[in-house]
Amino acid sequence: xxxxxxxxxxxxxxxxxxxxxxxxxxxxxxxxxxxxxxxxxxxxxxxxxxxxxxxxxxxxxxxxxxxxxxxxxxxxxxxxxxxxxxxxxxxxxxxxxxxxxxxxxxxxxxxxxxxxxxxxxxxxxxxxxxxxxxxxxxxxxxxxxxxxxxxxxxxxxxxxxxxxxxxxxxxxxxxxxxxxxxxxxxxxxxxxxxxxxxxxxxxxxxxxxxxxxxxxxxxxxxxxxxxxxxxxxxxxxxxxxxxxxxxxxxxxxxxxxxxxxxxxxxxxxxxxxxxxxxxxxxxxxxxxxxxxxxxxxxxxxxxxxxxxxxxxxxxxxxxxxxxxxxxxxxxxxxxxxxxxxxxxxxxxxxxxxxxxxxxxxxxxxxxxxxxxxxxxxxxxxxxx
Amino acid sequence: xxxxxxxxxxxxxxxxxxxxxxxxxxxxxxxxxxxxxxxxxxxxxxxxxxxxxxxxxxxxxxxxxxxxxxxxxxxxxxxxxxxxxxxxxxxxxxxxxxx
Numbered sequence: 001x002x003x004x005x006x007x008x009x010x011x012x013x014x015x016x017x018x019x020x021x022x023x024x025x026x027x028x029x030x031x032x033x034x035x036x037x038x039x040x041x042x043x044x045x046x047x048x049x050x051x052x053x054x055x056x057x058x059x060x061x062x063x064x065x066x067x068x069x070x071x072x073x074x075x076x077x078x079x080x081x082x083x084x085x086x087x088x089x090x091x092x093x094x095x096x097x098x099x100x101x102x103x104x105x106x107x108x109x110x111x112x113x114x115x116x117x118x119x120x121x122x123x124x125x126x127x128x129x130x131x132x133x134x135x136x137x138x139x140x141x142x143x144x145x146x147x148x149x150x151x152x153x154x155x156x157x158x159x160x161x162x163x164x165x166x167x168x169x170x171x172x173x174x175x176x177x178x179x180x181x182x183x184x185x186x187x188x189x190x191x192x193x194x195x196x197x198x199x200x201x202x203x204x205x206x207x208x209x210x211x212x213x214x215x216x217x218x219x220x221x222x223x224x225x226x227x228x229x230x231x232x233x234x235x236x237x238x239x240x241x242x243x244x245x246x247x248x249x250x251x252x253x254x255x256x257x258x259x260x261x262x263x264x265x266x267x268x269x270x271x272x273x274x275x276x277x278x279x280x281x282x283x284x285x286x287x288x289x290x291x292x293x294x295x296x297x298x299x300x301x302x303x304x305x306x307x308x309x310x311x312x313x314x315x316x317x318x319x320x321x322x323x324x325x326x327x328x329x330x331x332x333x334x335x336x337x338x339x340x341x342x343x344x345x346x347x348x349x350x351x352x353x354x355x356x357x358x359x360x361x362x363x364x365x366x367x368x369x370x371x372x373x374x375x376x377x378x379x380x381x382x383x384x
Numbered sequence: 385x386x387x388x389x390x391x392x393x394x395x396x397x398x399x400x401x402x403x404x405x406x407x408x409x410x411x412x413x414x415x416x417x418x419x420x421x422x423x424x425x426x427x428x429x430x431x432x433x434x435x436x437x438x439x440x441x442x443x444x445x446x447x448x449x450x451x452x453x454x455x456x457x458x459x460x461x462x463x464x465x466x467x468x469x470x471x472x473x474x475x476x477x478x479x480x481x482x483x
Contacts, residue, residue: 097405202408215399216406
């Protein structure tokens with residue numbers, strides 16, 4: 001069934017179709033409507049789930065962790081300061097190997113107080129051991145939630161499904177909402193190997209001496225390394241059932257490109273428009289949209305960018321004192337594995353300032369004009 | 385109520401043997417915390433009224449009941465003194481550990 005819904009409700013429908021059993025969340029703009037609709041679904045028995053009201057995001061994630069440990073499929077959603085407040089528990093979920101799925105609506109970090117989009121909230125959680133997937137459309141949000149449960153439960157690592165504030169969260173798009181029976185066939189019930197049960201008591205997350213801690217972290221990394229292949233495998237399965245492929249990256253007109261834009265989130269779709277406009281002007285431009293950020297899909301990115309002539313990475317985020325975060329990551333991923341490619345880093349759209357096709361065209365032109373990067377950061381649209 | 389069983393320390397020699405989650409990675413029973421003690425509780429059983437309060441309050445489950453009387457498990461007792469503090473007949477006294 002096709003419906004016109006906002007990105008926030010795509011998350012809610014995704015969780016509903018995935019038959020989430022425990023939902024715990026605390027409202028924060030622009031995420032609020034995600035849990036608002038889910039609480040309605042629970043109240044109206046559309047969704048057979050326990051909705052746990054809490055006093056903070058810290059407790060929301062703690063509830064999800066407890067429920068997940070007890071064997072329930074769990075979902076939560078947050079934004080910005082809320083995600084930051086969850087930080088400690090994010091480590092508990094991944095370190096304890098609990099396959100919680102969370103929606104995070106990218107909202108700029110305060111201060112100055114903001115409700116508009118940029119990626120610094122979720123990228124600040126880069127090293128917590130969560131799978132991170134950046135979406136570009138409401139359809140992709142819904143599809144990714146369902147797929148994320150499948151991936152997370154198979155590998156026992158939690159997933160964060162990320163979407164841009166307002167640009168996606170409050171924008172209405174046509175979304176194909178799959179039939180429940182088909183989703184059930186794709187996503188079987190969650191059956192973890194170990195659960196918290198009085199029948200077989202265990203201590204979870206207890207004191208772990210230096211004799212064993214290192215191995216736990218080694219196992220988490222080894223399993224993270226398996227995730228790209230698992231995402232491709234589950235995406236193929238998804239495509240067979242639903243006709244859409246929720247993969248690792250999306251390459252658009254990259255094959256013969258003189259300049260390849262690297263983007264994420266909704267900028268990835270704006271970039272497709274910019275690429276078409278540039279092509280009409282006779283400029284061979286391409287766009288590589290990175291969808292899965294953690295684990296970083298090294299292999300496919302090296303394959304696509306290995307063929308590139310010039311690479312321009314657009315970041316709606318910043319690591320203060322360094323670069324845009326995708327820029328750092330792309331550079332480190334391809335260094336030593338491809339031929340020497342000039343790679344330029346741009347920062348645009350912090351705090352929700354629009355990133356327009358014209359901005360992206362300007363970025364492509366800049367990269368084409370220069371032989372090598374001349375600045376650590378090229379700022380786009382800032383009033384210097 | 386019973387004395388803790390002896391448990392051997394579990395050491396995994398490979399990540400492959402270990403559970404995925406940090407769960408029940410062996411017991412801490414091998415860790416005999418009694419060696420941490422500076423003062424130890426001693427019970428005067430003549431004054432003991434078998435109320436079980438010391439057993440109930442011991443935070444380290446280091447008091448067990450044998451023949452209806454409390455016994456201190458010195459392998460694990462850290463000498464916190466809570467039993468002596470709570471004992472209604474003051475039949476438990478803390479004495480200096482002589483090692």
